[in-house]
Amino acid sequence: MKISVIGAGNVGASTCYLLIAKEICSEVVLLDINRQVAQGKAIDMMQASITLGAKTSIKTTHDYQDIENSGIVVITAGVPRKEGMSREDLLHINIKIMEEVVLNIKKYAPNSIVIVVSNPLDIMNYAAFKLSGFGKNRVIGMGGILDSARMAYAISKRVDTKEIKALVIGTHSEHMVPLLSQSFVYNQALKDVFDEKTCGEIIQETKNGGAQIVKFLQTSAYYAPAASICTLVEAILNDTKSLLPCSAWLEGEYNASSVSIGVPVVVGRNGIEKVFELPLTKEETKSFKESVNSLSDSLAVVDKYLQNTNY
Numbered sequence: 001m002k003i004s005v006i007g008a009g010n011v012g013a014s015t016c017y018l019l020i021a022k023e024i025c026s027e028v029v030l031l032d033i034n035r036q037v038a039q040g041k042a043i044d045m046m047q048a049s050i051t052l053g054a055k056t057s058i059k060t061t062h063d064y065q066d067i068e069n070s071g072i073v074v075i076t077a078g079v080p081r082k083e084g085m086s087r088e089d090l091l092h093i094n095i096k097i098m099e100e101v102v103l104n105i106k107k108y109a110p111n112s113i114v115i116v117v118s119n120p121l122d123i124m125n126y127a128a129f130k131l132s133g134f135g136k137n138r139v140i141g142m143g144g145i146l147d148s149a150r151m152a153y154a155i156s157k158r159v160d161t162k163e164i165k166a167l168v169i170g171t172h173s174e175h176m177v178p179l180l181s182q183s184f185v186y187n188q189a190l191k192d193v194f195d196e197k198t199c200g201e202i203i204q205e206t207k208n209g210g211a212q213i214v215k216f217l218q219t220s221a222y223y224a225p226a227a228s229i230c231t232l233v234e235a236i237l238n239d240t241k242s243l244l245p246c247s248a249w250l251e252g253e254y255n256a257s258s259v260s261i262g263v264p265v266v267v268g269r270n271g272i273e274k275v276f277e278l279p280l281t282k283e284e285t286k287s288f289k290e291s292v293n294s295l296s297d298s299l300a301v302v303d304k305y306l307q308n309t310n311y
């Protein structure tokens with residue numbers, strides 16, 4: 001299978017490197033408007049793959065024709081969030097980039113499954129879904145896998161085991177909903193493992209996970225995002241039917257409609273094969289509703305843009 005990664009920045013290049021190092025697919029195409037950067041990174045990776053004995057080939061390009069016949073296209077193109085910049089600040093810049101990318105995917109890889117990573121994630125996934133006209137199973141936003149990893153990390157600092165499951169739904173933003181009722185240590189729900197104060201701290205650290213990295217690096221994270229993208233890609237390629245939290249187009253599930261937001265979905269060779277409805281507590285249901293509502297202003301901006309550009 002050929003996989004294309006749009007955007008050869010920190011997230012795109014790290015994703016590309018994991019895809020080749022793990023030999024997940026036969027060919028990776030790395031596309032960026034800045035061809036030199038893509039080329040430089042790809043040469044470095046190809047030299048690494050010789051040492052690793054990896055067989056996946058890499059092609060760098062700025063020509064969308066090269067993504068032809070890709071089975072999966074990962075969109076990481078965009079402007080990353082800087083300290084003090086909200087994800088919503090990025091909206092106006094990134095929607096134009098998304099339009100250009102999605103129209104080219106539609107043209108050159110019309111049968112692909114699209115994984116959206118660019119922020120603001122749920123809004124960009126909504127835009128990609130609308131711009132592409134693809135079925136809702138084929139446009140997947142990668143946010144919840146990363147947020148859940150951040151929650152698992154916060155838990156791992158407090159227990160002496162790796163038997164941890166964490167689940168975060170809702171928007172990939174400060175309005176995310178870390179689920180205490182669906183996160184476990186040794187199969188025990190978090191609220192039975194920790195006291196209320198510690199549970200609150202875990203939620204706070206999860207929500208702050210991305211911003212903390214931005215504060216240190218002056219740019220957003222890339223290793224964990226790349227690992228989360230690879231998890232999603234492997235679930236599709238190996239048809240694992242894994243339950244993964246992803247931004248998905250909803251039609252009534254979790255009492256939400258006409259939005260894309262993080263929910264647990266079953267991922268297999270067809271992309272999102274099912275939205276999985278887990279029982280939430282009253283408090284979690286309320287937080288999820290607030291999370292959905294937090295999208296409305298940005299969605300109105302996207303809708304207006306799409307209307308003005310005749311989509």
Ligand code: APR
Nearest residue numbers: 007008009010011012032033034076077078080117118119
């Ligand atoms: N077409 C192709 N590539 C583009 C375009 C475009 N129209 N516009 C920008 N790019 C490229 C840039 O040249 C850059 O190489 O996208 C890349 C973005 O890389 P970085 O700035 O390093 O950003 P990164 O940290 O990789 O994050 C990318 O993922 O997690 C999200 O918030 C993050 O939206 C951001 C995206």
